[in-house]
Amino acid sequence: MLAMDYRGPKRVRAVQKPMPEIKHPQDAIVRVLRACICGSDLHLYNGNVPDTRVGSTFGHEFVGEIVEVGADVTKVKVGDRVIVPFNIACGECHFCRQQMYGNCQESNTESGAIGGIYGYSHTAGGFNGGQAEYARVPYANVGPVIIPTDMDLDDAVMLTDVIPTGYQGAEMAGIQPGDTVVVFGAGPIGIVAARCAWLFGAGRVIIIDKEEYRLDFARNYSYCEAYNFEEVGDPVMFIKKITDWMGADCVIDAVGAEAAGNALQTITGRKLLLQAGSATALHWAINAVKKGGVVSIVGVYGPTDNLVPIGNMMNKGLTIRGNQTSVKRLLPRLIDHVQNGILDPKGLITHRLPLEEVADGYRMFSAKLDNCIKTVLLPPTANQ
């Protein structure tokens, strides 16, 4: 089968690989119909996630058709078209039974901190991902959700990660009616977080980035104010000024380790790898939020340390919340929102490429070329 193949930082290609096999009675094999490149794939692509092995296949956002099931699979059957949440979750451990499907204890041998994730390095379990024609899906009784017959596949694939993660970013911010919400990062997750902030009753939503095309997209898609931090000067001072010197009630970090905007953070975090990525957005978030406010982190950082003003966090009485998204928990509500026209997932898609051109897709998304927001990869088998 054709699959994406990681060769080293900023080097990927599409090659023929062996077909995935059933390894556990609850496994299923899925023929991939759509797969996306996610912003957090760029941390892998750039070589910033430890234990990213050459030969791995990325891709934690994919939907597909079940073509084979293990002996214990009862909830889905061959022929079903399914949304595959990016978390691999057993559904039975102490954490899954608390709906913490992003923190499963039985899907990742190689780390105690993170549950298994498709195509996200051996630090996240060493599973191959869905940027391929076929993928192994463990715990098929738990994760996969059958795509409603009236749902577009492009909408469905956005429900594997980007929509739930943006939604959970807003949810974790504890937004109360009338709150001012600032979102750092106008990538797909930030754009969705800004849009979802309204669903929780925000009174004002502001998004901060440096890419004008993304800010324009956010203004239209998320109905929010959008500002370029390269034009407003110190972004924390700017936010203080436009919030009566109070700061925002809630701030969402939708950037993570690839943040720009601070030379010290960029050099130590992204170039020298002395930090677990550049923590510029989180630094700004802690300083831009109101005293007693909430900082929600959905941006992905590496597993080691970051330079952030933790003293300010304590002095300001902040609450900081973060987690890998519990996609399975959120899917019923989000499917309703899509079917009721409240959310428009496929409106995020700007590019569609055949899987054979996966290297071009990564370069385009990484370098923010051609006004790229979200890229969908189409495997050759998608049209069978």
Added chain:
Amino acid sequence: MKDTALNTPIDPKTIKGWGIDADPKNDPTYPMRHRMNVGEDPQPNNRPDNLQPVNTEVLKSIERPNVSAVFGTPAPPSGLSGAIRRVAFRYSENQYKHWLPLVLADRVDVVEGVVTDLFHGQLPNIWAEKGYDMEWKHNRTAFVTKMAAIGAVTAGLVVWLSSSRKKQEAYKPKGRNYLSRF
């Protein structure tokens, strides 16, 4: 042991005032978590019925008691990078001795990947693997400028290094072997 004697667990309910200010609403994890302490969980160590057979090398975090019920198998550790990874997994994720060797192993793995490609008669197509067609198509001026700058710096370094080596050769005294003193 002295520590065991000093740290004997007690029943917290015997402490005067235990729990009088407990507030179920004071839960920052709401609504993300159906909160359940281990003590309230009838099956805190519950595992799936079947375990994936361990028939390939799996590096296990020492922060876990066992291999998880399922695991990925696409790239078992191999070669020098694999040896470095095995060393890394002797340490907990709390230590740089775990993460820094893994970063090093990743870089070694890249070199091993190129060697493997060459061994199989495949010359890596760096231009295609880096997606430079997209840069050429959508960002040509900046791309050419960047490549020219990298080329100029590289050429400058090569010239500087080769000239300094020639200077060292020129200043080297002839006909004397300083090492002979040792």
